[in-house]
Amino acid sequence: MAHCGHSEPSAKLQAPDSVLPDRSTTRPVLFEIFGEIWTVQSRLGQGVSASVYRVSSGRAATAAVKEFQADSQGGDYGFHKERSVLEDIQGHKNIVTLYGVFTNHNCMGVSTYCLLLELLDVSVSDLLLYTPQQGHSMWLVQHCARDILEALSFLHREGYVHADLKPRNILWSADDECFKLIDFGLSFKQGNQDVKYIQTDGYRAPEAELQNSLAQAGVEGELGCTAAVDLWSLGVVLLEMFSGVKLKDTVCLKELKENSTAVVDHIFSNNSLLCPAIPVYHLRDLIKSMLLHDPKQRCTADTALLSPFFSIPFAPHVEDLVLLPSPVLRLLNLIDDSHLHNDEEYDDILEDMKEECQKYGSVVSLLIPKENPGKGQVFVEYANSSDSKEAQRLLTGRTFDGKFVVATFYPLSAYKRGYLYQTVQ
Template identity: 85%
Template sequence: MAYCGSSQPNAELPVPDSVLPTVASVDRSIKPVLFEIFGEIWTVQSQLGQGVSASVYRVSSGRSTTAAVKEFQANSQGGDYGFHKERSVLEDIQGHKNIVTLYGVFTNHNCMGVSTRCLLLELLDVSVSELLVRCNGGAHGGRAQQGHSMWLVQHCARDILEALAFLHKEGYVHADLKPRNILWSADDECFKLIDFGLSFKQGNQDVKYIQTDGYRAPEAEVQNSLARAGLEGDAGCTAAVDLWSLGVVLLEMFSGIKLKDTVRSQEWKENCAAMVDHIFTSSSLACPAIPVYHLRDLIKSMLLDDPKGRCTAETALLSPFFSIPFAPHIEDLVLLPSPVLRLINLIDDSHLHNEDEYEDILEDMKEECQKYGSVVSLLIPKENPGKGQVFVEFGSSSDSKEAQRRLTGRTFDGKFVVATFYPLSAYKRGYLYQTVQ
């Protein structure tokens, strides 16, 4: 399930054990309008996703706090297995910056008299699945595929490897790592891992069918086949299945190609490493001098058929790939929301050296940007890097996203405005990227 947007915490309260579902199923055509959460009314703003067992909604309280609610379908047995599974895993692994935060659990009683179990979760933003579509403009068929920048691939790889290192140290296997389950946090400026419905304790696998087609490790494929035939395997899968999945995700991000058909092919099964080499040699890169072979070797170490031979999350983080300082592309800063907005193509050099004009521009820009949200600070550098660009720090990423939406394509003094996001951490340090065009 996907969660999108910005996040703010709420108190966590337990669900009374005496409250159990009362009916066999919920009419999925009936969408909730309100949730009463911990005695407060939250309004459903939109539905973010729907699966077989649960739906996810973006919700907002009267205090303008936003969050995500994952509502599980009720069942007649009273097991609510999916709810209890994900709740128990999330409660056990809370506290890591690259894992979605669980704020609380509650029971929802809808207008039809149906009780459903719900998780109140941190609201995140764009998923890697959406990023893959956006980087190609939804390219299909004969249109050329173009992967993400090395900066973005490195950012995602490090964040998720750190999440996995923590998860595996706690003894858990995620077991469903895929682009849809990796989301960007605009406020924390990092990627986070979500959806722990198939997770299990290593050595105590209680889920027969794990991982999604296209991201399924060879040993999980064998185990799933045995389970369908009613047979038991020798042993459950290990944390190595997560590294296989991440290897495929990173290869898709680098190449811009969905690899589901590729990883199911006989050619892939016979010589996966050769196919990875082929993808790297055939991908056109704007900066071929960058040693992309470090990324290639990292991915290949995740895609070994023998799970015992695969790198662990901890050893993967030691790869030379993570020692290379990449710069973001402008496209990266358009795709990844943050509380800071950068406006380009607005100001001439002549405006910067006339103090009166400069102060007037600062006031005008602040007044304009305050129409879209709370402005914390505003900077227009007079020298490079960043000369003549306008950096606006908003009170929240939702404010900056609204400003980016409203300002993009606007004209000022006959010039078209280009509005991108900008990393808050870099802005706070006074570090202004010379972005790759």
């Protein structure tokens, strides 16, 4: 499985390893979902109208429950709105999966509406925290850009505008190895905007800024916003991923809406020294096409996917493989060359490693290449990403034959193909 999330008036989902502190003294201990008891493991996020929890069932399955408040904070409307949108757009690999809806009856006699959702992992917001003042790799930026553009292309073809695209609403799926779009609480059908205030400060398109101001003044705008607002938001997200800087915290944000081309050029001139020139130019031009002031001139998701930026192959950095969970664990700094050329020692190490790794979960396969690429590295495929995450947490820093273990994740798709690429340091 994987994990869900938030819009500002809604709730925020984060990775289990970055659980938010409770803002209230009570929270549900369990949910009865479709006749089965699910235990609440942690609160993943809390917003004005909903809270999100990580839950597990007796079958060891995990999921997320988004529980809407049973008060005057708009919980009922938020539930019906998000449910209707999610039910209408299900089936795309880059959009969070809705498993079902249910009503929770607590011990105080209060009933609340809930969504049972796919549990996802780390958000782009979390990723930005891990790289202060330093941009992410081109591999990671390209991966995120392609995945979210695919989601937007589908969403826009279905006639919907997401209307709250931001780093917190883009999450990584460890088992599907892709980024997914979450939180559709502000979404609307294009041409039928029923939400007055859309998008989050810092990721709000100029036309949405204008419409929000008119709505606040009690003036009805002539036209609603279009799908172009989502492209603006994604452009800002990609600019932040490339630069490692939250634009909301800088003077760039106001300038971005006045002269986006100059701001993008300035950021790229300061952050492109270590990157290959041609891919950087392609990414710069792609972001520029998303940040045009006139929404009619802005690129669409479909045209953005045709950018030459997506035709360039990149390898992940080591940091990427530490941050993005997968079912495959890669262990470094363990095996000497001498062990690889002695068949008896090699077989003993295989057995020892398998025995050790099985302590943390179900091991599907284990590989120790004798030649490059991947020579001397230990690749452990677990049955699911939960097991590999637990193994990574417990093995990192351990010693094996006097050596400190370094544990990163590794893309399952590459491992299955036998593609053991050399990661960029």
